[in-house]
Amino acid sequence: MVPSACWNCVLRPRAAATRALLPPSSSAPRVASAPFHSSAAQYAQPAKKKANTQTMMKHRQSMSIRRKKKKPVDRVRPPPVGERKALKKRIVLSNPNALEIEGMADLSAETMSNPSLRGTIMGLPVDKLDQLRAVEAFKPKQSWSLFRRPSTVFRRSTYEMGRLIDQITGDVEGAQQGKVVKKIVTGPKGSGKTVHLLQAMTMAFIKKWVVITVPDARELVSGDTAYSPIEGTNPTQYVQPNATSTLLSRVVKANQDVLAGLRISQQHPALKGLKPGSTLADLAKLGLQDAAVAWPVFQALWTELNATKAAPGVKDEFQPRPPMLVTLDGLAHWMGESVYRAADYTTIHSHDLVFVNHFLSLLTQGQTLGNGGLVLYATSTSNSPSNYSLEVGLDQLAARQEGVKPSSPEYPQPESYSDADPRVMDLFQASMSKDGLLELQTLSGLTRDETRSYVTYFARSGLLREVVNDQLVGEKWSLSGGGVIGELEKVLRRPQLSRPQVATATA
Amino acid sequence: MPPRFNLCTAQKVISAFRQPPLASPRKLAIHPRFRAAQSTTPLQKRWNSSRNDAEDLPERPKGPSEDPLPDVSEEAAEIDRIMNKEKRCDGQPASPELEQGTPVSEILSRDKEAMKHMPKVMQDQVKKNGGSRSFSTSARSRLPDVQETNAAREDPSIAMVASMIGQATEQAPGLEAERHSGLKFDYPVSPANTKTLNFRKRYDTLQEQFTKMIMEDGKLSRAQKVMASILDQLRTSPAPQVNARRRLLGAPPAPQLPLDPVLYLTLIVDSVAPLFRIRQQKGLTGGGTAVQIPHPLTLRQRRRSAIKWIIDASDKRRDTHVAQRIANELLAVAEGRSGVWERRDQQHKLGIAGRANLGLAPRRR
Amino acid sequence: MVFILGVNFPERNLLKKSLENFFGIGNNTSSRLLARFHIHPTCRVSELANKQVLDLTAALSDMRIENDLRREVLNDIKRLKETGTYRGRRHALGLPVRGQRTRTQIKTPVKLNRMERKL
Numbered sequence A: 001m002v003p004s005a006c007w008n009c010v011l012r013p014r015a016a017a018t019r020a021l022l023p024p025s026s027s028a029p030r031v032a033s034a035p036f037h038s039s040a041a042q043y044a045q046p047a048k049k050k051a052n053t054q055t056m057m058k059h060r061q062s063m064s065i066r067r068k069k070k071k072p073v074d075r076v077r078p079p080p081v082g083e084r085k086a087l088k089k090r091i092v093l094s095n096p097n098a099l100e101i102e103g104m105a106d107l108s109a110e111t112m113s114n115p116s117l118r119g120t121i122m123g124l125p126v127d128k129l130d131q132l133r134a135v136e137a138f139k140p141k142q143s144w145s146l147f148r149r150p151s152t153v154f155r156r157s158t159y160e161m162g163r164l165i166d167q168i169t170g171d172v173e174g175a176q177q178g179k180v181v182k183k184i185v186t187g188p189k190g191s192g193k194t195v196h197l198l199q200a201m202t203m204a205f206i207k208k209w210v211v212i213t214v215p216d217a218r219e220l221v222s223g224d225t226a227y228s229p230i231e232g233t234n235p236t237q238y239v240q241p242n243a244t245s246t247l248l249s250r251v252v253k254a255n256q257d258v259l260a261g262l263r264i265s266q267q268h269p270a271l272k273g274l275k276p277g278s279t280l281a282d283l284a285k286l287g288l289q290d291a292a293v294a295w296p297v298f299q300a301l302w303t304e305l306n307a308t309k310a311a312p313g314v315k316d317e318f319q320p321r322p323p324m325l326v327t328l329d330g331l332a333h334w335m336g337e338s339v340y341r342a343a344d345y346t347t348i349h350s351h352d353l354v355f356v357n358h359f360l361s362l363l364t365q366g367q368t369l370g371n372g373g374l375v376l377y378a379t380s381t382s383n384s385p386s387n388y389s390l391e392v393g394l395d396q397l398a399a400r401q402e403g404v405k406p407s408s409p410e411y412p413q414p415e416s417y418s419d420a421d422p423r424v425m426d427l428f429q430a431s432m433s434k435d436g437l438l439e440l441q442t443l444s445g446l447t448r449d450e451t452r453s454y455v456t457y458f459a460r461s462g463l464l465r466e467v468v469n470d471q472l473v474g475e476k477w478s479l480s481g482g483g484v485i486g487e488l489e490k491v492l493r494r495p496q497l498s499r500p501q502v503a504t505a506t507a
Numbered sequence B: 001m002p003p004r005f006n007l008c009t010a011q012k013v014i015s016a017f018r019q020p021p022l023a024s025p026r027k028l029a030i031h032p033r034f035r036a037a038q039s040t041t042p043l044q045k046r047w048n049s050s051r052n053d054a055e056d057l058p059e060r061p062k063g064p065s066e067d068p069l070p071d072v073s074e075e076a077a078e079i080d081r082i083m084n085k086e087k088r089c090d091g092q093p094a095s096p097e098l099e100q101g102t103p104v105s106e107i108l109s110r111d112k113e114a115m116k117h118m119p120k121v122m123q124d125q126v127k128k129n130g131g132s133r134s135f136s137t138s139a140r141s142r143l144p145d146v147q148e149t150n151a152a153r154e155d156p157s158i159a160m161v162a163s164m165i166g167q168a169t170e171q172a173p174g175l176e177a178e179r180h181s182g183l184k185f186d187y188p189v190s191p192a193n194t195k196t197l198n199f200r201k202r203y204d205t206l207q208e209q210f211t212k213m214i215m216e217d218g219k220l221s222r223a224q225k226v227m228a229s230i231l232d233q234l235r236t237s238p239a240p241q242v243n244a245r246r247r248l249l250g251a252p253p254a255p256q257l258p259l260d261p262v263l264y265l266t267l268i269v270d271s272v273a274p275l276f277r278i279r280q281q282k283g284l285t286g287g288g289t290a291v292q293i294p295h296p297l298t299l300r301q302r303r304r305s306a307i308k309w310i311i312d313a314s315d316k317r318r319d320t321h322v323a324q325r326i327a328n329e330l331l332a333v334a335e336g337r338s339g340v341w342e343r344r345d346q347q348h349k350l351g352i353a354g355r356a357n358l359g360l361a362p363r364r365r
Numbered sequence C: 001m002v003f004i005l006g007v008n009f010p011e012r013n014l015l016k017k018s019l020e021n022f023f024g025i026g027n028n029t030s031s032r033l034l035a036r037f038h039i040h041p042t043c044r045v046s047e048l049a050n051k052q053v054l055d056l057t058a059a060l061s062d063m064r065i066e067n068d069l070r071r072e073v074l075n076d077i078k079r080l081k082e083t084g085t086y087r088g089r090r091h092a093l094g095l096p097v098r099g100q101r102t103r104t105q106i107k108t109p110v111k112l113n114r115m116e117r118k119l
Helices: A006-019 A027-032 A039-048 A050-060 A082-090 A126-134 A156-169 A194-206 A241-254 A256-261 A279-288 A292-307 A356-363 A389-400 A420-432 A448-460 A469-480 A486-494 B007-017 B022-031 B034-039 B073-083 B086-090 B102-108 B112-116 B120-128 B143-154 B156-181 B204-213 B221-234 B256-260 B262-271 B300-316 B322-334 B342-361 C015-019 C026-038 C050-062 C066-082 C086-093 C107-112
Strands: A121-122 A152-153 A180-186 A210-214 A324-329 A335-339 A346-349 A373-378 A438-442 B277-280 B292-295 C002-004 C007-009
Touching: A006 A152, A039 A389, A126 A194, A152 A194, A152 A448, A156 A194, A156 A373, A180 A356, A180 B204, A194 A210, A194 A324, A194 A373, A210 A241, A241 A256, A241 A279, A241 A356, A256 A279, A279 A292, A292 A356, A324 A356, A335 C026, A346 B120, A356 A373, A356 A420, A389 A420, A389 A438, A420 C066, A438 B204, A448 A469, A448 A486, B112 B292, B204 B221, B204 B262, B204 B300, B221 B256, B221 B262, B221 B322, B256 B262, B262 B300, B262 B322, B277 B342, B300 B322, B300 B342, B322 B342, C002 C050, C015 C026, C026 C050, C066 C086
Parallel strands: A180 A373, A180 A438, A210 A324, A324 A373
Antiparallel strands: A121 A152, A335 A346, B277 B292, C002 C007
16 A cells, blocks of 8 residues: 655654754764764764763863953043154154253354354254254154254264355355265264254255255155056056155245245146146145145156256246255165065065155266255164165275275175175165265264263253363263263253262362 | 270270261262252261261260150141241141240249249249259260260270371371372362262162152063153143142242252152151050051151152043153142142141050050 | 945054955955055055955955855865764864864864854
8 A cells, every 4th residue: 555645754744853852962963974983873872961961061161260351440531543643743842941042153054154163052043943844854752842942063064064055055166066965874873863964954944945855764665655556667666646745745845935936947748737837836736736646746846946947848037946955864764675565465675666766866976966956865773674785885885985996805795695685786886886976974973072062051951950061071971972962962861860979179 | 004006995086086077078069959959858868978977976965855856736836837838927827826825934023923832943943043953854874975984084095096086187188288289180089988889870769769659560661761751741841830838848949940850850749748657556445446546757658658649640630641641740739739739638637636646556666 | 434345444444454354364365455456554444545445345256255255164164074074073073173182272172163163
């Protein structure tokens, strides 16, 4: 007899019933697994008993005592976005509590190359402070906030630079007029490299030069601003629109007066929005509004500033362009791979960024600035990657200045297997190939006289309460590693303790 | 018999003759600021330092009752004078007025009747007419003196050593002039105590104490950075608007304060430092109730509690950085706005109230 | 707020971290993605141009992430169980799969390896 329902139909509800009765255990998949293992069934046996399962599960569970975490104390809510950074970057240039110093000379066109003022403290001109702020000449870690008004030591190197700037401008007779002087400024930590740049900028502003600065080289290669490849370049070059835009804004803010007085003298077919006869300030402002065209705008501005005569099609009369000061702080960052990555995930070399490449090309031989000027690139010691190739390059530069021939065995060469960066070595090679136009300037400590005036400056500002005599000056000079000014400042600002001093009995 | 030298006796004589020859020029060489600091902060003096020998060694030790503690009203007046001088100016006496009381002798001189009944002691005094008293209020032990004189009488070597030293000190100025005659620079004076010469300290005592109390998780250099930032903020913030009721103790004029941040900090801390702590002692009166007993603090302890109060109060502030919080609290203390002042006053009130319990406390060595 | 592959990201977030929210994208994959579209590593979500958002979404939709990846992993485990392998059994028993000791330190497999594995 054939049953009316098929076997399947009869069996299904049963199976479903048994499944429902059984606790959801591990048996079901094990039945499904391959039957030629007996071990699975064996293991399964004890697991079927309910009590056992419980104990086993307990045994397997993590046995650690759950301690209740202490609730963090209700601290005040976090500060608004950007406040901490603003606090970190804040620059205070004046301390109203410090005493005013009578009769302090200001840096001006007359004093900046006055040899008799060497070793004195000179105030920065008050009307130039806004411009100096605009080019980010002051750094937050420098202690401008100690004194009534910002001022610097007019040291030997400052005086020499003042004279050089005078000569390039043409105010003083010399062969340097309209020349380009290129220098790399180095020195130990705290020796005043950045302040040297600051002094250069002040003098350039006084002389009505155009000042273009890169206050922190690191920002360009640390992967913090947008980048995009330039089509049709090989190897691919990359442009950084936002960084260029901020550079333009610095240039416009700081050199507003000079740029507003100069008119366009070249053809710029790439820039559609540019009207004929507009000033250079208007040209630069194009790049501020739209970061996408910032780089072409900067290139246009650069050609304008370096032009020596008008292009054929321009009607306006050509106004002579002023000399230019280009400064950079933290050169070592530009001498290696950047953090940026190419599309195939290989790192991009810093020299492939057009921004970086443009400024580094100023170091190479030849009249890189059309109307003359000064190129000052400083290394940094407070924030710098260790860079072997740069070290070798600077050594070569120094040897070159001392008159060592590149063919001689004393000439420093990168050690074999040292992985020196060939592009960096090539750069130094190119910049030195013709009678050493690139110079190396090494800053070191202050002399005793300069130290004395610096210590007196502290005393007269009311920050140092001791009699300034030879003994004190000598002590501070040696404590600061031979007058390294950054260390000197640290030593002087620290409150002086009463030492077990040797009595100075006057006979 | 030739007089024999006895080392012990020599020492005694020297102690009598000891006069620091260096003391005066050294003192002159110290800057006024540190002179002030020395007087306000005796803890900073070093042991074995001979600088203040003259002050440290009075001519004779004082007996216990020779320099007795002032009585209650005098002490209260003294505390009040130290803490808030200005109250006197308002004409609101906050303490027993000492000057306004009439001396007994004045009453007696007016009142013949009272003179007859006055105490025996006073009668004696009147009879003697200002002569020496027949009794002594000093319980000084005269034993050492007696010993010394006896020794001097007995041992001729002492007298000899004394005269030798006397000669030497007489010659000294001449010698010094002779030494200085051919020298281009000052004659180098060897520091009095070479033992402590190698105690090099980078920071002021209070600054160091404050720094270590800021420190968390043993991160000293971080605390030092915070301290440097605090000092910078003290230096650059505008001079405090001094509250007349809560002024800093012994401070120079307010505009001068920011120029010397460490002195500023010291003054702030010292001004709110409590004089004592309150000890809760159980079982003195029976019944298990705690009795509050004031317990005097040393300078370092006083500062510690003041610093702790300041840091606690600064934790409630809403500034981002620790340094900013603490600096703002310090400025608030300097201007008398801070709650730390109330805390100190509260402590003092408790202490003055608990002074009655001092007799209950067991004597401690 | 910016939509990337149907997920809404706050503007202030770092783009790299936001990408890592997707199941199957870690440090390496996200930085490679950024490099592919020339986006700098510290880029915020708000700084993205429209085209870059579209590019990213297109690239992400081509990748095996989120549920596809989960399904794949679960299927792999399931296959191991079904073929009755040792690894499959270890997965089912809540024990370490790759030969680690079981005397101590097996919190993670105890927590994760289940009969009904979830991801």
